[in-house]
Amino acid sequence: MFAVFAALNEGVCSHLPNMPILLVTYDINKEGTSHTDRDKLLEFIKSQSSWAYLSESAYAVETNSSPTQLFEAAKKFLDENDSLMIFTLSAPYFGRHSQDVIDWFASKL
Numbered sequence: 245m246f247a248v249f250a251a252l253n254e255g256v257c258s259h260l261p262n263m264p265i266l267l268v269t270y271d272i273n274k275e276g277t278s279h280t281d282r283d284k285l286l287e288f289i290k291s292q293s294s295w296a297y298l299s300e301s302a303y304a305v306e307t308n309s310s311p312t313q314l315f316e317a318a319k320k321f322l323d324e325n326d327s328l329m330i331f332t333l334s335a336p337y338f339g340r341h342s343q344d345v346i347d348w349f350a351s352k353l
Contacts, residue, residue: 263293264332265352266311268318269302271327285321296348298341304333306352 268289272282289295292305292314307314311330322328335353 263306263308263352264310265334265349266305266307266309266314267298267302267329267331267333268305268314269327269329269331270322271301272322273325273327274323281321285318288318288321294348294352296345298345304345304349304352 270285272285289303289305292307292309294306296304298304305314309317311332315328315330318328318330333353337349337353
């Protein structure tokens with residue numbers, strides 16, 4: 245599984261300056277209920293400009309959306325028992341992860 249993905253535009257990976265990097269964390273509490281679709285939520289998260297997989301239910305995403313806009317677009321995949329939090333990330337940061345993720349953050353923040 246690749247930890248980092250960048251959308252390609254005509255074969256060239258693009259990073260737009262000043263694009264926000266958001267931390268998206270979620271907890272799907274009742275898998276399989278009528279309004280909850282974990283796979284669709286993950287598809288939505290991964291449809292952003294680029295993303296880094298941080299843990300089972302946390303991704304960093306590069307997007308033109310604000311945290312509010314991203315939440316409003318993603319909430320259709322949740323029901324009342326689920327959690328979704330979105331934060332804006334910025335440097336400095338510190339942590340331990342795979343080299344792919346460290347490199348992704350270094351190039352984005």
